[in-house]
Amino acid sequence: MEATVAITKAETLKPKPDPETLQFGKTFTDHMFTMQYSSEKGWFYPEIKPYAPVEIDPAAMVFHYSQSVFEGLKAYKNEDGEVILFRPEENFKRLNRSNKRLSIPPVNEELALDYLRQLLELEKDWIPTAEGTSLYIRPFIIATEPSLQVAPAHRYQFFIIMSPVGSYYPEGIHPVSIMVEDHFTRAARGGTGTAKTGGNYSAGYNAQAKASQEGHAQVLWLDGVEKKYVEEVGSMNVFFKIDGEVVTPQLNDSILQGVTRKSVIELLEHWSVPVTERKITMQEIFDAHREGKLEEAFGSGTAAVISPIGELTWKGETMIVNGRETGDTTRDLYQTLTRIQTGKQDDPFNWVMKI
Template sequence: MDQLSIHVQLTNHPKEKPAFDQLSFGTVFTDHMFTMDYTEGKGWHDAKVVPYKPITLDPAAIVFHYGQTVFEGLKAYVTQEDEVLLFRPDENMKRLNRSNERLCMPAFDEELALAGLRKLIQIDKDWIPNVEGTSLYIRPFIFATQPYLGVAPSKTYRFMIILSPVGAYYKEGINPVRIAVESEFVRAVKGGTGSAKTAGNYAGAMKAQEVAEAKGYSQVLWLDGKEHKYIEEVGAMNVFFKINGEVVTPSLNGSILEGITRKSVIELLQHWDIPVTERQISMEELFEAYESGLLEEAFGTGTAAVISPIGELFWQDKKLVVNHGEIGELSKKIYDTMTGIQTGKLPDPFEWRMKVEL
């Protein structure tokens, strides 16, 4: 199915656009949204772009009671030549389908979803901010709609994409953040839903973040749910450490989300011939590297922030100040290169960008 198969209904009441130099994250939404529905026996149908508006669901809809919902996050950028670029959107759609599979939800046509996204961006192109550091955040999501209180997969679903012009994710910007190593709560365990991008993972993580923020920390560093000693993620991001010249990131183990930015950073480091290893790493090993002066940099990676340098880790009443609390040389190089590729300011030797024809 191509874009000609996507019905379009334009709004009669366009919204006032915000000042692009005063954007926060995820509070303003564009004029339109993409939707399509799934019915068992019929498959996905009724793909359309319609005015952004509230949705109506039966109070017994399965999503409210058993949490059958998955989502993604990616961005669109406008270049200095007024071209619109997406960053690896095919990878996001693949991961969304992997999340679907884990939650017993039906697979969708990834090409149709990308066509719907392109059509939506074409319609709302004037919402893409052109101020340095801004972008158009894209949120595809799918949820169960069948009204049923029995514990079973839904027979009906809705797929939606909404758009939001955004500024920087962290108020600190690219400056290093302070992170508390979580000692009580866990994000996910192997065999659970940690490798899927589903709402419950984030709801369950909020308590630990709330406690950390009350102590003056931006986020938490998650440890594994079994032995509570191996590093997994930082907040809602993947995490990397530069130790004695080698970059180490926790290997995918069934409880860690396979980040698109994570994958891109690994490929970028390999392209630069910088040693990068995916393996299990304990908090004890990291502390020993810090004590030995070998922990050189630490940073999180994710769509929203791209790169978030870690300036301090708080673990067992000890403060590990990384690189004097300043952004590391490699972290800055990765950030500048990734954002340069995303915004069209730098060449794209990896063919990560997808141009949206306007």
């Protein structure tokens, strides 16, 4: 059954941006979705309305105690002009996992997906069709109760906003340089690392700035206790191909359960490529490189899908991965996932949802 949504259409529509000059998250569609929550009513009044600034009390608890969660997924158009999503149910499952960790009331996942579907039907002309482009979708929830009490809020607002984005690799997919961070901590077990919440990302800015100053594209995060075990790269999950086997850090309280990560593992298993989730030390990566067994390395996430790693710098040592070239497994994963996502290749996993 279709979820009932109040729809107010914009009187004036914005001009669509040039797909050749799109920047990530800088341009937004004509409409957005909102829904309110109170402890008395639960979630109520779902609404699609013109995209506009939000009026919010300065004492709203999100400003003071960072009670917020968000998601990120993309919409595409296939060659027949149909709007398609890639595993959106997984994003709303993860939204609720984040909600639970941040003491935010859960949303009905099926209804949330239907609200998104109705928003996309209204905004489908905003989906760019040039190679590598898509419509980025950002669902998020913030605590809106005006209070300075240190306790979970009693009022929240759920939003979905959307932004047409350009190709992550306008000049083609290229391996990047990564700095292993051994001082700053992204997250620790028992914390909020497994949730998609804003503080996890702003806490990484210092380390990212340091990496950029030293000529690196991203940071490789180690565990927050021993600074020994590999966890994530930038805001992505990370994989290494060592002596024919693909390994990735096993999930724990400080590693995000990525939708692309899950898809990579399932795709490798489908190809009968050995893939293992386990604890991985940075020393193991270093030793594998020294022994000539580190064949490939890459990150996975919604924005880039697959990001090959060409070199790793750790404790003053630089490890060159596959001659700074994209490896076969990395390239195959990128091409297969992006072709499934855009409807250019058969989807044997039923990952794609048509709107």
